[in-house]
Amino acid sequence: MQPAQRLSTLSFLLLTLACGQTSKFQENDFLQFLGLEKAPSPQRFQPVPRVLRKIFQAREAAAASGASQDLCYVKELRVRGNLLQLLPDQGFFLNAQRPSQDGSCLQKVLYFNLSAIEGKGKLTMAQLTLDLGPRSYYNLGPELVVALSVVEEPGMCGESHPNPNRLLAQQSIWGPQGPLHFNLQHVVKNWDSNRLKNLGLYLEILAKEERYSGVNVQPENPCGRLIRFLHASLLVVTLNPEHCHPSPRKRRAAIPVPKGSCRTLCHRHQLFINFRDLGWHKWVIAPKGFMANYCHGDCPFSMTTYLNSSNYAFMQALMHAVDPGVPKAVCIPTKLSPISMLYQDNDENVVLRHYEDMVVDECGCG
Incomplete structure (x- = not known):
């Protein structure tokens, strides 16, 4: 699956789950994205091992402070791993x-x-x-x-x-x-x-x-x-190298949207995923939820350069102005960040896992 497809699929699954429009099929898709065949149903929570709790808390503290971190490297153990x-x-x-x-x-x-x-x-x-x-x-x-x-x-x-x-x-x-x-x-x-x-x-x-x-x-x-x-x-x-991205390439600096611009333009919207609402609190130990966010809004050609767009999006918007048969540029995530989750798997083992592309930080036209 290409990166753009992964982002759109993830955003769609998060939106449907959060808005209560999920089906069993969609939930299973999201569970497979998390590496689970089905939702675990433990009889009770096992005690969280001290080593896993310590690593998780350190990652949470770093995320809260805004410090950059490679979640595919376990610095406490000095090994690569997600x-x-x-x-x-x-x-x-x-x-x-x-x-x-x-x-x-x-x-x-x-x-x-x-x-x-x-x-x-x-x-x-x-x-x-x-x-x-x-x-x-x-x-x-x-x-x-x-x-x-x-x-x-x-x-x-x-x-x-x-x-x-x-x-x-x-x-x-x-x-x-x-x-x-x-x-x-x-x-x-x-x-x-x-x-x-x-x-x-x-x-x-x-x-x-x-x-x-x-x-x-x-x-x-x-x-x-x-x-x-x-x-x-x-x-x-x-x-799993497939679940650990290399350092992202630098994007050109985004031009800030002029003050007073229309709120229908492409921008980030807040979206909190509450695991209790999904019934996942029975097996997810921490966090209780996370701010996933999503992207939504228009990408008019006249504002493309102001909306953190790629060069390709600018050319696509230009071609759409010439030929309406070319699709418009759409509002998509341009920067995402990972999270870590503590949960019990289907064998009731306590697991600490790193997930890429779970939080939308910035949006743009693409």
Whole structure:
């Protein structure tokens, strides 16, 4: 779809949605524009992950201040991307009831459903975060050895216990000391190219002898504490170049419309899209709506040079004056800006996504 067609289609969909003239077909068109097959219907809102909330708030603050920003670059993570998803762990414990005698506190299969990753998106980041629980004030817990492996073969003879084949990382820490992060970009790329290879990860945490001798002031057994507080998530960032425009070319400076000019001339009109009016408040977390605006008005030949018009629009208006069979120049958006949205997708994952060409900033004849 050409840029001019994208703009006219988007403007039409926004107008019909905002004016209550939408049909199910038009709503589905707009949902597909947003990258959704259908409107999500979550049972309840999931808590917004701190990392996504922080990035969204920074973008909102920058937009409110008028600062220029590239929403296809996540500066907080230092990667390119227009779609951020935090996938929850759907795995299971292997020895939650009886820790092993060899010091193995915790054994768990971590599994992340990658079906929400779009096929056209280029994976730019996949980061596993392991939160082992709140930090110990006295820091008297045992030394923990965290081992992470890739599961490449299922359990033998129907056994649920997997066969970890490739060690990814091994790290020693003194008790819970904040979240641990692991780069899984190459692993997730391999899974994404062949979904059948996604058998998950094997996590094992071993507890060595106490760091200090003496009374243990931990409120509970360290193994039970790990099993109780462990939380794993996978942050996936993808980039779809089709949805990220390069820096726009500079247009010639617009000549201001003379004072007292007729209000029927081409100019920007305010239009606020309220997600509650559309029933989308059930799955859109933020923003609650946005000022989309639209363009409307006449483009008479005598005023073309005053209405932020392109050279082509001027020539088209000139040809229309000579030959009425040539269509008139029409009032269209000449400058648009993007927005970011936080929402829950059809799998109830919390998503932060960047959308180009959502807000009309300037209008002109074209």
